[in-house]
Amino acid sequence: MLLSVIVPCYNEEENVPLFYEELMKNEPFFEKEGLEAELIYVDDGSKDGTAAAVKALHERDGRVHLVSFSRNFGKEAAIYAGFCRAKGDYVVMMDADLQDPPSLLPEMFSWIKKGYDSVATRRVTRKGEPPIRSFFARLFYKLMNRISKTEIVDGARDYRLMTRQVVDAILSMCEYNRFTKGIFGWVGFETKWLEYENIERAKGETKFNFWKLFLYSIDGITAFSTVPLAISSVMGVVFCFAAFAAILALIVKNLLFHDPVAGWPSLVCIILLVSGVQLFCIGILGQYLAKTYMEVKKRPVYLVKEEL
Ligand code: UDP
Numbered sequence: 001m002l003l004s005v006i007v008p009c010y011n012e013e014e015n016v017p018l019f020y021e022e023l024m025k026n027e028p029f030f031e032k033e034g035l036e037a038e039l040i041y042v043d044d045g046s047k048d049g050t051a052a053a054v055k056a057l058h059e060r061d062g063r064v065h066l067v068s069f070s071r072n073f074g075k076e077a078a079i080y081a082g083f084c085r086a087k088g089d090y091v092v093m094m095d096a097d098l099q100d101p102p103s104l105l106p107e108m109f110s111w112i113k114k115g116y117d118s119v120a121t122r123r124v125t126r127k128g129e130p131p132i133r134s135f136f137a138r139l140f141y142k143l144m145n146r147i148s149k150t151e152i153v154d155g156a157r158d159y160r161l162m163t164r165q166v167v168d169a170i171l172s173m174c175e176y177n178r179f180t181k182g183i184f185g186w187v188g189f190e191t192k193w194l195e196y197e198n199i200e201r202a203k204g205e206t207k208f209n210f211w212k213l214f215l216y217s218i219d220g221i222t223a224f225s226t227v228p229l230a231i232s233s234v235m236g237v238v239f240c241f242a243a244f245a246a247i248l249a250l251i252v253k254n255l256l257f258h259d260p261v262a263g264w265p266s267l268v269c270i271i272l273l274v275s276g277v278q279l280f281c282i283g284i285l286g287q288y289l290a291k292t293y294m295e296v297k298k299r300p301v302y303l304v305k306e307e308l
């Protein structure tokens, strides 16, 4: 039996060897279970020595593989490339920064042996994260689960062990806008959730600033919900009713009190409000159109520069 470990790396030269050491502490467990391991580092267009660090490991240990992108395509693309190349009967993906502890592997595997198709992890605390980020992250998950039929678990990490069957299901989704957290929920299968406290990254800095996370959340929403599109219809109806009510009120007021509405300030406010709402709705439509545009172009999700 082969276990493939996928590790997306973007500027992680310090973490690459650390991760290797940490993963290989599981060697007795691999032997006990009769597992061969292959380790696929996907270098997502790093500008530091990540590729060189992986090459050094590859020279020492033939089980280490490298896929190097021609530029930074993003973590989702890196994960997809890893899945495309993983030959394992079981596949696990982990971050390079050791926030996903490899020491959890034996426990995860024991659940697979009990019959689960995939074992996922979620962090129960957000210790060490800026409070404002945690607040918006929670808000995102709440909103997402309201407007999407696909279950997306709050605090879920991308750290997952799965069987070949699940991997094939994921690979059958060949969309360009890949929101992995949603894809996992969408494919279904029996999933066991393990929980652990947040662990701070070993070396280096997070690659996701607030703005990047915001854009990522928009990707997630457009990829797994069409509810925002319905908002414009609802708003249209609401505004029609408001307009009718206002017209009636004005007519009655004018007939009873001979008091027509004075001045243009009220008019300006209404025009501003309504045009604001219209632009907002067109914006939502635009988001979906943009995603469709990218999807229709059928560009490759990533381009490989080098492979070992
Ligand atoms: N990553 C990547 N491409 C990117 C950004 C990040 O492959 O464009 C990798 C990164 O090297 C790490 C993992 O994705 O292994 C998670 O990134 P990070 O630790 O920065 O995210 P956080 O844990 O802060 O959410």
Ligand code: MG
Pocket: 095, 097, 099, 201, 206
């Ligand atoms: Mg991290």
